Amino acid sequence: MVRTAVAFSPGHISGYFRRVEGSEPSTTGSIGAGVVISEGVRSTVEEARETSIRVVRQGHATAGSPPVEYALERLGVAARVTTECRLPIGAGFGLSAAALLATLTAVNHLFDFGLSADEVAAYAHEAEVLHRTGLGDVAASRAGGVVCRTGAGIHAEITRIYPEEPLYAVSLGALPTASVLSSDEAMARIAAAYPDRCPRDLPDFCRLSRGFAERSGLVAPEVRRVLDACDAAGVPASMTMLGNGVFACGKAAERVLSGLGEVYTLHVAHRGAYLIEEKP
Numbered sequence: 459m460v461r462t463a464v465a466f467s468p469g470h471i472s473g474y475f476r477r478v479e480g481s482e483p484s485t486t487g488s489i490g491a492g493v494v495i496s497e498g499v500r501s502t503v504e505e506a507r508e509t510s511i512r513v514v515r516q517g518h519a520t521a522g523s524p525p526v527e528y529a530l531e532r533l534g535v536a537a538r539v540t541t542e543c544r545l546p547i548g549a550g551f552g553l554s555a556a557a558l559l560a561t562l563t564a565v566n567h568l569f570d571f572g573l574s575a576d577e578v579a580a581y582a583h584e585a586e587v588l589h590r591t592g593l594g595d596v597a598a599s600r601a602g603g604v605v606c607r608t609g610a611g612i613h614a615e616i617t618r619i620y621p622e623e624p625l626y627a628v629s630l631g632a633l634p635t636a637s638v639l640s641s642d643e644a645m646a647r648i649a650a651a652y653p654d655r656c657p658r659d660l661p662d663f664c665r666l667s668r669g670f671a672e673r674s675g676l677v678a679p680e681v682r683r684v685l686d687a688c689d690a691a692g693v694p695a696s697m698t699m700l701g702n703g704v705f706a707c708g709k710a711a712e713r714v715l716s717g718l719g720e721v722y723t724l725h726v727a728h729r730g731a732y733l734i735e736e737k738p
């Protein structure tokens with residue numbers, strides 16, 4: 459019988475960030491703030507002769523995931539991996555980091571590596587940074603909360619608060635993270651836009667993020683239309699970094715967003731990646 463392990467990792471909406479360039483992947487990443495969300499990626503890992511990755515969303519499967527393939531190779535294992543998520547990929551929900559954390563958590567158990575949670579996160583972070591699919595998402599998604607990262611990498615200081623209220627998001631399409639992270643011009647604007655403090659609560663997070671989004675020049679026209687509708691209704695909202703999407707806080711947010719796309723109601727996660735089951 460083929461042995462299987464299943465793990466889950468929460469996703470992460472980044473509200474504002476600044477790239478930190480270190481001498482190696484472990485010291486490279488970002489500072490910034492975001493929300494770790496209870497939705498994320500579930501990964502099923504089976505022993506196999508050759509590695510294959512199936513990415514499943516809403517019953518539709520695609521093959522391959524360069525960052526996950528890299529991480530498996532780095533650990534010297536071959537496995538059949540299936541990732542499943544409900545949220546859209548490439549839309550600023552930190553799903554590449556969640557896929558890495560969930561897969562490596564399952565791999566760690568399946569192959570009896572005995573890696574600590576720190577070591578699992580270090581491998582995931584390295585794969586993210588090298589593939590330019592994220593900078594701070596792994597550090598954030600290691601645990602829950604509205605997070606404020608004041609240093610780069612997984613060992614940096616992170617403060618976490620746990621508001622009870624939900625937030626709401628709509629996605630207007632994908633924005634490949636690497637396309638923005640590879641642009642020096644975008645990075646310079648982003649650095650200048652950084653709000654130099656941590657959020658006090660969820661509405662404060664939304665407002666600080668919005669100031670950043672405006673100053674960074676990253677707001678695309680479709681995102682602008684949704685932000686305008688939120689502004690008109692007095693709903694604090696900003697852009698999902700880095701995706702063509704909007705997140706919004708407060709009671710009226712769901713109603714305002716519902717006319718503009720599929721609305722995801724998201725809760726602040728209380729924990730990071732965890733093993734769901736191991737068979738046999």
Ligand SMILES: Nc1ncnc2c1ncn2[C@@H]1O[C@H](COP(=O)(O)OP(=O)(O)OP(=O)(O)O)[C@@H](O)[C@H]1O
Nearest residue numbers: 523524541547548550551552553554557591635700
């Ligand atoms: N659910 C997933 N399962 C496996 N690989 C994924 C998954 N989501 C993203 N990836 C990998 O990450 C690459 C693109 O990542 P990208 O950073 O653009 O998406 P994201 O993490 O969903 O969004 P963002 O980083 O903007 O929040 C994909 O090409 C894929 O290889």
Ligand SMILES: CC(C)(CO)[C@@H](O)C(=O)[O-]
Nearest residue numbers: 472475488592593594595
């Ligand atoms: C770069 C980024 C916005 C991509 O999701 C995120 O990883 C972050 O906040 O560092």
